[in-house]
Amino acid sequence: MSEMQGTTGLVLNEPLLWEKGRKGREGFSLPVRDVDPAPLPEDFVVEGPDLPDLSEVDVVRHYTRLSQWNFGVDTGMYPLGSCTMKYNPKLHEVMAGLAGFAGAHPMLPEPLCQGALELMYELQTALAEITGLDAVTLQPAAGAQGELTGMLLIHAYHESRDSKRTKIIVPDTAHGTNPASAALCGYRPVPVASGEEGVLSAETVDRIMDEETAGIMITNPNTLGLFEENVREIAEAVHAKGGLVYGDGANMNAVMGIVDMGRIGVDVLHLNLHKTFSTPHGGGGPGSGPVCVSRALEPFLPIPRIQKLGDRYGLAEDFPQSVGRLQAFYGNFGVMIKAYAYIRSMGAADLKKASRLAVLNANYIKERLKGVYHLPYDRPCMHECVFTDKHLKASKLTTLDVAKRLMDYGFHPPTIYFPLVVQGALMVEPTETESMDEVDRFIDAMHAIAREAEERPDLLLNAPTHCRLRRLDETTAARRPCLKG
Amino acid sequence: MRYLPHTPEDIEAMLETVGVESLDDLFSTVPEACRRRSLMKLPSPLTEWELSAHLSSMAQENAAFPACLSFVGAGSYEHHIPATVEAMLRRSEFYTAYTPYQPEMTQGTLQAIYEYQTLVTRLLGLDVANASLYDGASALAEALLMAIRVTRRPRVAVSRAVHPHHRQVVRTYLAPAGYELVELPFQENGTTDLSSMGSGQDLAAVAVQSPNFFGCIEDLGAVADRVHDCGALLVSSFTEPLAFGLLPSPGSRGADIACGEGQSLGIPQSFGGPLLGVFATRDKYVRSIPGRLVGKTVDAEGRQGFVLTLATREQHIRREKATSNICTNNSLCALAAAVYLASLGGRGIRDLARLNYDKAGYLKSRLSDAGFEMAFDAPTFNEFVVKTPAGFENTHARLADGRIVAGVPLAPWYPELENRYLFCVTETKTRDAMDRLVEEMTS
Numbered sequence: 001m002s003e004m005q006g007t008t009g010l011v012l013n014e015p016l017l018w019e020k021g022r023k024g025r026e027g028f029s030l031p032v033r034d035v036d037p038a039p040l041p042e043d044f045v046v047e048g049p050d051l052p053d054l055s056e057v058d059v060v061r062h063y064t065r066l067s068q069w070n071f072g073v074d075t076g077m078y079p080l081g082s083c084t085m086k087y088n089p090k091l092h093e094v095m096a097g098l099a100g101f102a103g104a105h106p107m108l109p110e111p112l113c114q115g116a117l118e119l120m121y122e123l124q125t126a127l128a129e130i131t132g133l134d135a136v137t138l139q140p141a142a143g144a145q146g147e148l149t150g151m152l153l154i155h156a157y158h159e160s161r162d163s164k165r166t167k168i169i170v171p172d173t174a175h176g177t178n179p180a181s182a183a184l185c186g187y188r189p190v191p192v193a194s195g196e197e198g199v200l201s202a203e204t205v206d207r208i209m210d211e212e213t214a215g216i217m218i219t220n221p222n223t224l225g226l227f228e229e230n231v232r233e234i235a236e237a238v239h240a241k242g243g244l245v246y247g248d249g250a251n252m253n254a255v256m257g258i259v260d261m262g263r264i265g266v267d268v269l270h271l272n273l274h275k276t277f278s279t280p281h282g283g284g285g286p287g288s289g290p291v292c293v294s295r296a297l298e299p300f301l302p303i304p305r306i307q308k309l310g311d312r313y314g315l316a317e318d319f320p321q322s323v324g325r326l327q328a329f330y331g332n333f334g335v336m337i338k339a340y341a342y343i344r345s346m347g348a349a350d351l352k353k354a355s356r357l358a359v360l361n362a363n364y365i366k367e368r369l370k371g372v373y374h375l376p377y378d379r380p381c382m383h384e385c386v387f388t389d390k391h392l393k394a395s396k397l398t399t400l401d402v403a404k405r406l407m408d409y410g411f412h413p414p415t416i417y418f419p420l421v422v423q424g425a426l427m428v429e430p431t432e433t434e435s436m437d438e439v440d441r442f443i444d445a446m447h448a449i450a451r452e453a454e455e456r457p458d459l460l461l462n463a464p465t466h467c468r469l470r471r472l473d474e475t476t477a478a479r480r481p482c483l484k485g
Numbered sequence: 486m487r488y489l490p491h492t493p494e495d496i497e498a499m500l501e502t503v504g505v506e507s508l509d510d511l512f513s514t515v516p517e518a519c520r521r522r523s524l525m526k527l528p529s530p531l532t533e534w535e536l537s538a539h540l541s542s543m544a545q546e547n548a549a550f551p552a553c554l555s556f557v558g559a560g561s562y563e564h565h566i567p568a569t570v571e572a573m574l575r576r577s578e579f580y581t582a583y584t585p586y587q588p589e590m591t592q593g594t595l596q597a598i599y600e601y602q603t604l605v606t607r608l609l610g611l612d613v614a615n616a617s618l619y620d621g622a623s624a625l626a627e628a629l630l631m632a633i634r635v636t637r638r639p640r641v642a643v644s645r646a647v648h649p650h651h652r653q654v655v656r657t658y659l660a661p662a663g664y665e666l667v668e669l670p671f672q673e674n675g676t677t678d679l680s681s682m683g684s685g686q687d688l689a690a691v692a693v694q695s696p697n698f699f700g701c702i703e704d705l706g707a708v709a710d711r712v713h714d715c716g717a718l719l720v721s722s723f724t725e726p727l728a729f730g731l732l733p734s735p736g737s738r739g740a741d742i743a744c745g746e747g748q749s750l751g752i753p754q755s756f757g758g759p760l761l762g763v764f765a766t767r768d769k770y771v772r773s774i775p776g777r778l779v780g781k782t783v784d785a786e787g788r789q790g791f792v793l794t795l796a797t798r799e800q801h802i803r804r805e806k807a808t809s810n811i812c813t814n815n816s817l818c819a820l821a822a823a824v825y826l827a828s829l830g831g832r833g834i835r836d837l838a839r840l841n842y843d844k845a846g847y848l849k850s851r852l853s854d855a856g857f858e859m860a861f862d863a864p865t866f867n868e869f870v871v872k873t874p875a876g877f878e879n880t881h882a883r884l885a886d887g888r889i890v891a892g893v894p895l896a897p898w899y900p901e902l903e904n905r906y907l908f909c910v911t912e913t914k915t916r917d918a919m920d921r922l923v924e925e926m927t928s
Contacts, residue, residue, distance in 0.1 A: 018600075027567070031565065031912045035844050038843045048832070048835035049734065049831060050607050051830050052830060053833070067576035067593050069578075100546070101549075104547040105890070112553065116543075129525050141758070145623070151661075184658065184662060184810060229516055258512055260519065260520065281583040282816050284585065284777065284813060285817065327654065328561075328620045328651060334755040341540060347527055353489060354488075360511060412587065464590075467590060469588075477782035478795055481780050482782075483778055484602050
């Protein structure tokens with residue numbers, strides 16, 4: 001391997017915000033006072049909140065230094081499985097900041113917000129086409145709220161048919177949010193194990209599916225990165241008993257232009273615009289979790305809905321069967337702008353190519369690492385591949401040690417200890433925006449770490465050593481929480 | 486395509502390593518019956534320059550400050566945002582990172598969110614704040630669900646003077662699990678009427694908003710006494726947190742949970758999202774809080790650092806028994822709020838809140854002078870309800886043609902408030918602009 005990417009540079013220390021504050025400093029340009037003070041009721045007169053006073057320079061240096069303690073996609077490869085950390089185009093940030101978008105009030109009269117409504121309408125149309133489903137709501141703020149919306153739609157559908165259902169099937173390869181979202185609708189999750197090949201069998205699902213079960217929540221490709229090849233038969237088994245199929249579309253990046261979600265029997269599917277459609281993850285949001293549905297579920301979609309009448313766009317609320325409202329307004333419009341921009345700059349051919357290259361990168365990593373790290377399912381994978389720490393057991397090292405050592409090499413670690421169906425999982429999702437060179441560097445680092453595990457295990461146990469801080473004491477943090485200063 | 490770095494030679498070499506002939510062969514595990522039968526029908530791809538022109542022309546179809554003179558708040562507020570906020574948010578180490586699962590590589594996000602949590606507790610007068618929720622509406626729903634868990638009571642009461650959209654979201658979250666929601670009416674002065682609460686023995690929580698949807702300031706202290714008497718929690722929500730630069734904090738008046746919309750704190754209106762769900766409560770409820778929490782700790786060498794903590798409350802560990810299903814929250818919006826509050830400081834937030842109050846007071850008195858009556862007489866902050874003569878919708882539409890938005894009509898949500906319009910004035914409105922509005926409304 002050539003030069004190691006990870007190194008140390010001059011990183012500045014920075015105190016907490018309030019340790020920098022000095023009375024008499026100001027960081028805000030107060031508009032000119034052109035009116036007289038209005039009389040204040042007596043009980044208003046309290047001391048203002050205790051916020052530190054800083055100058056503009058103080059504020060800018062503070063956050064610039066903090067930013068330098070972070071690692072993002074723009075810094076380097078971020079193969080966090082299931083999160084699709086692809087490149088976030090810079091133009092999109094500028095576009096979302098245009099005054100006509102960023103400054104638009106959500107309750108403007110319709111003639112004054114035609115541009116925003118048009119963009120949302122066109123994005124809905126594109127997402128319906130990409131998934132192969134019939135109708136879309138953009139309202140959910142993130143994947144988990146999309147899941148909740150999906151569950152609400154299924155709940156409303158069954159209720160409209162006077163069908164009381166109390167359970168929902170959730171495979172062991174599902175995302176952690178799935179059971180929590182189902183529980184909000186009063187559904188009891190019924191776990192189902194994937195088979196030896198890492199995928200579900202239709203027989204297993206058929207055996208537990210009954211008329212008290214609302215449906216199944218199925219992630220496809222699943223969290224092992226495998227395509228659920230029996231999905232059509234599974235959907236048939238669920239439909240036969242009057243249930244519905246919820247598709248967790250968090251992994252849509254593997255199959256754009258390839259799989260038709262409608263054709264495989266998915267009734268409702270959420271997407272993560274912050275995964276598949278390149279909008280930035282923001283250090284933990286904002287995301288956006290649109291939900292796409294088949295025609296049968298359309299009457300239940302959240303309100304308001306966007307409509308096109310002639311060449312004018314409007315908002316409509318008159319849908320008596322709707323599950324109601326999920327967001328104060330229409331969802332994360334600022335995120336939708338970026339997803340729309342992505343779809344318009346890629347077009348159909350390059351979206352499909354993106355999926356193909358994402359799958360190529362993952363399979364390439366799988367092939368080149370499978371002799372070195374234990375690969376529990378040696379089958380063609382989709383956009384991610386999952387290894388375990390089985391080979392490290394002899395040296396008493398774990399997945400966590402590999403993850404921490406990767407930081408020293410200049411890579412963000414993969415998702416670790418998820419999915420739960422394998423022990424000590426290392427879930428690698430390179431995405432299509434990493435070049436072969438970068439992927440090779442990652443593979444070389446993983447090889448080097450495997451060698452170190454045998455020869456110099458201390459390097460892993462003590463890692464990271466190149467980050468600003470060494471390993472953090474998470475146990476004490478949870479035992480004696482200190483959540484504010 | 487500039488986002489796809491693979492050369493044809495790279496693709497060849499990688500396919501060879503994988504052991505397949507073509508990119509299509511990578512999908513051998515996808516059954517034929519699951520595949521698309523046709524190409525996706527999407528518009529042809531645009532260059533960077535075409536896309537920029539296309540989106541710019543769409544953006545121009547929307548009315549926005551300063552070309553549009555809007556006197557609308559109603560849960561989304563037009564405030565000046567210092568350029569520093571956007572400059573810091575565009576640090577791509579912040580915005581291209583994800584949830585700080587690996588603390589050694591994300592200390593920047595973690596310290597910033599720890600500081601955000603601290604600033605929120607100081608603003609709201611409570612002990613502990615989470616790292617953010619989606620928006621004020623879902624924050625209110627999560628607060629009520631938390632109260633139901635904490636008190637083990639199945640009913641909640643929500644004031645009708647809470648933002649109508651927030652009440653709709655609460656209904657969406659609570660109904661399927663069978664929790665009961667009762668609405669409390671408002672009094673003639675525009676604040677909540679608690680007399681219909683009854684004994685309240687089975688109530689988990691009472692939720693009021695202050696300043697409420699009509700802009701009126703609730704007497705939180707009195708509400709807290711009444712609510713605590715029946716063993717319920719007081720959930721105090723808000724849509725305009727800038728008010729706490731001038732008003733007593735909800736915590737100091739007895740709120741058990743304060744939650745609401747943080748968009749006012751440096752986040753663009755952006756046609757209603759992304760927003761910021763702010764959530765704070767008392768220490769004794771810390772293990773029932775929904776959402777992420779950042780805590781202080783030390784590293785292996787004893788240096789101060791920060792981590793996500795108390796994760797056993799969360800969905801990825803507790804699965805269906807989690808305190809919330811939330812995973813991705815609105816972290817970057819929380820960062821914006823922190824940069825904004827840091828820029829304002831203690832003096833700035835007080836001065837700015839006062840300026841909002843005084844400017845709203847100016848428009849109120851100008852409208853009164855012009856013959857418009859105020860609908861409610863409770864004190865207000867930067868929003869208030871005006872009675873308008875019958876047929877005012879024509880005036881409203883005429884002004885909108887000239888890109889002046891003279892408030893929002895309340896009748897769609899409150900049929901009994903026909904011809905009442907909700908107005909908002911922030912620091913972005915000059916005296917001249919307000920004079921112009923009054924002139925246009927009366928001409």
